Amino acid sequence: MRRQLLERHQVWLYLSSVLCGLGLGKLAPQLGGTADALLWPVLGLLLYATFTQVPMASVPAAFTERRFMAAALLGNFVLLPAVVWALVQFLPDDQALQLGLLLVLLVPCTDWFISFSQLGSGDAARATALTPVLLVLQLLLLPFYLWLLSDADLRVVFAPADIWPAVVVVLLPLGLALLTEAWAGRRPTGAAVVGHLGWWPVPLLAVVVLLVAVANVGAVLEDVHLLPTVLGVVMLFLAVSLLLSRALARMAGLGLAQGRTLAFSMATRNSFIVLPFALALPAGWETAAIVVVMQSLVELLGMIFCVWFIPRVLFPAARPQDRRGVLGAG
Template sequence: MSRLTLERYQVWAYLIAIGLGLAVGTAWPGIGPAMETLLWPTLAALLFATFFQVPVLHVRDALRDRRFAGAVMLGNFVLLPLLAWALVEVFEFDLVVRLGVLLVLLVPCTDWFITFSQLGKGDVPRAIAITPLNLVLQLILLPLYLWLMADAQSLGSWNWATLAPAVLIVLVPLAAAVLAERWIQTHPKAERFRDTMGWWPVPLLSLVVLLIAGAQVGTVMEAIDQLQKMVPVFVLFLIAAALLAKGIALQLRLPVEQGRTLAFSMGTRNSFVVLPLALLLPAGWEVAAVVIVVQSLVELFGMVAYVWVIPRLLFK
């Protein structure tokens, strides 16, 4: 089996993992703390494997095509945050769900959108080039977005010191990935290590969602009605993102392949980069992490539709 085949059918791996996690958590309720303990090193390994595929040292390369870079920044960091804010306002979610929706919809994907761009006949070199810019900007802008859009009273009640590990579990793998990239630049034969690590995000993410499902099975069952209401919201986001990408591409006169790549960038979100933050929220906010997992599954099914619709109907 090729790596591309694994990534094409990854949604089924995640569904199986969630089912196993829920079954294990239901059968052995006391296993939750152990699964939470295993979750953190697994999540750190996942983030390292993901960041290692991102050419973080080449942010400037993304700016060489200013028109395409401008389209991505306009879509991902202006229009889609406004769309996310509109959705949470219109649907009037409770505070926890609102935060989960904002966390997952405000940050663009830095990994599997490249795979889906390839499957959807997009411009893969530009997808790769724009990825580090997406990563850097989201890390800078996410706190600002949350300050503007989340409930100020509830955010003020948190003990922010308890969220420090969530920041570290993102920044430490990111720093390790940067060091590994520098190492590969000085030792070209080590490029095989990057290729090997490219196989790991799917199995590691499968293990992450299994551990979350097992540890949070009680939360999932209590919030099942709320979670079902999330699905139409995330479907609406996917549809709107594709249409907004089409509008931007027309206005900026992007080539068809670049328009497809823009659509995949805007349609995919960076769920497991914000997952550590959601997992460390105060007691009573556990649903936020489950919302992020639900969005990831909806998005993956949505990408199956994107791969067919984007090149055949929207960007012919």
């Protein structure tokens, strides 16, 4: 199987994992403790494999594309947070629901965004160069955004005693991935290892989703009524992000491939980067983690549509007769 084929059909793998996890959790509730214990190391491994695919060495190259970079940063870190704030105003008075959506909608994607950009005729090279910038900025800005936009008492919700495992499970894989990237830059063996690690994120994320479902089947079934709300918010966010990306691309004078890449960057969110923080929340906040998982599944279904919509409708290539007309006018 080719890696691109695996990534193209990943959404069905995740949906199957959710259904299997819910079935296992319901039929064998004693597996919940085991699943909860396995979740953190598997999540750490997932983050490590994903971070090895984020080329930190390409950060300087990203800033050579100034108009594209400016549009991506403006869209992801100024306009979309304002959109998220507006959407949250219409949510039910449920702080866990609101926090879950804030966590996941405020952080741009740094993994499958590249795959979908490639599938949707975008510029995979620019997407790859952009990802480390997005990763660093979201880790720095997320606490500020939550302080600004959330009504929850973050000092209680993100108490150091509860949150330190999530910090470790994000920062430790990130540090190991940076060491791996440095090794890969010096040795062919390291480059081969990084190439093999590129296969890991999709199956590992499927395992993570399965373990979350097994460990939290009660909370999932209890919160299933929230699915229409999450579906509505995520789809509205997706629609607004696509419209904004079209406007930004036009203002910045971006080419078709750049515009498509910008659209995928703004439409996808970094669900599993914030999943550790959602899972580390104290008792009573389980809904936040369920919302993060729900959002990722809804988004993946939306990406199936976007792979068709973005290159054919939002940023369509000029038709042959249109190109002849332009040439003739010259």
